[in-house]
Amino acid sequence: MTNPLPAFADRLTRWQRAHGRHDLPWQTDDPYRVWLSEIMLQQTQVATVIPYYQRFTTSFPTVADLAAAPLDAVLAHWAGLGYYTRARNLHKAAQAVVRDFGGAFPRTAAQMATLPGIGRSTAAAIAGFCFGELTPILDGNVKRVLTRWAGVDGFPGEKKIENQLWTLAEALLPRSSSDMPAFTQGMMDLGASLCSRSKPQCAACPLRADCRAHIEGRTAELPTRKPKKAVPERSTVMLLIKHEGRILLEKRPPSGIWGGLWSLPEADSPTAIATLCRARFGLEVESGDTLPTLLHVFTHFRLSITPQVLRVSASLNQVHETETQWFQRSEALKAGIPTPVRKLLQMKVKQADLFGAAS
DNA sequence: AAGCCGGGGTC
DNA sequence: GACCCAGGCTT
Incomplete structure (x- = not known):
């Protein structure tokens, strides 16, 4: 007898289309805006980013506007958001897009990842959202969803564990590029809503039937906490x-x-x-x-x-x-x-x- | 592998 | 207060 349970990706994309977020300001087909949002969202929560994103896109509507702006103006728009290297890299990368790509944002994750401030996960997010490229993201949300679903022990910041999670994320991708935007958004949305760090709402989760942490009652202990150190x-x-x-x-x-x-x-x-x-x-x-x-x-x-x-x-x-x-x-x-x-x-x-x- | 880099939301 | 957030870069 075959397993009647639909594939991971099918359950996730269906859930995203019905229950995920569809009204975030950066949910457009403009790779510049998606890129900007991904950089602002690095280690920063959605609610914090929204007002910064609005001011930034008003002042710098296109990548060419950003490239032409003085760095001081860019930093003034970033002030209060933190991790200011992000703003300097954003500015540098905008100039590289104008100089090396003729002003057109690159269309593959590999090319995107050559730009300063864009790593593997951020490149995958932009490429998946904008061009349907079949490549996975691995951010804090995805690490939480995957460590729970597969029952992965060990701190996800550790290289060995992170490599396992990348491999797992690859294996769970949808087959069709047309599903990539909903799949990528679904991983983020699930981690940001139902699969929260404390008190996850497993009863409503599309992955509960084969989620190891849920089945074994281990959602409170996964993902494994970061080992703590005294701060000077x-x-x-x-x-x-x-x-x-x-x-x-x-x-x-x-x-x-x-x-x-x-x-x-x-x-x-x-x-x-x-x-x-x-x-x-x-x-x-x-x-x-x-x-x-x-x-x-x-x-x-x-x-x-x-x-x-x-x-x-x-x-x-x-x-x-x-x-x-x-x-x-x-x-x-x-x-x-x-x-x-x-x-x-x-x-x-x-x-x-x-x-x-x-x- | 470990450290550096902000500020704020949440419990 | 502890913990974490749509991580990436440097050493």
Whole structure:
């Protein structure tokens, strides 16, 4: 007797067409928009991305517009979204599309994966959605669905486990390229809705009949958790240097934390401030308020920020080692600045000290 | 293989 | 607070 259960891909695509998401703003046939959404969605949830996506496509409607824009404008649109290398790579890749592909977005996953910021999974998503290429994605959603469905033990970030999952994902693809958009979207939708990390809704799942985790009552333990490590704590002093109603911002180096963004100058400790301002900015400063410490949490460390207000008492008109610029508050808030700096500048509005009557 | 790179949603 | 999110790149 043959197994009456339809193939994995058939159950998933049918479920996606009936119950999946169909109204996301990037569900178009424009590979530029699909690409942009995939980059924004890397390690970032859908609800967070939507307003950024809307602003970005309004300002940069085509890949040519993006390629022609200054990097600073791109970073300003990305500010607050995090992982700023994504924005720099997006800009670089747009220029590569114009230069190397005549402005037409490449049509195969292999070609897409040569562009900066597009890895195997992102390339597969774009190629599957836009061109029906029969190649699988493997993102956080898919890892959760597959480890549960096949009962795969081990942390999915580990290379050996990840390779197993790629092989499995290949084997489960549909036969027809016309099913690829619904299949790819279905893997994402299932992982984002029914097959959630906690309390999955197995009763409504199209895969429950042969899902190992469901059958064996192991949905709570799969996927295997990431092994946890202690995160270090660092501290810094952020300098709010005030002069004639403006504040001094410094452009951060292109690589490293907040790469390419405009940020407040930093000192390792309060005692290092005067020397630093003289040597780096050619400024004599007087101390103002020390504002309450603010804790900013990153994935791999915690940063304790002590904001120190300073007033310029004399300018030595010395050559600057770094790129700096005096900003009006309103202009600073429009630039590409890190989230804690934004919070500090907005906080100062209420205190009416830094940008107030004295300016 | 492990580290680096943000910010926020969710429980 | 812990954990994770439509990951990719560097070392």
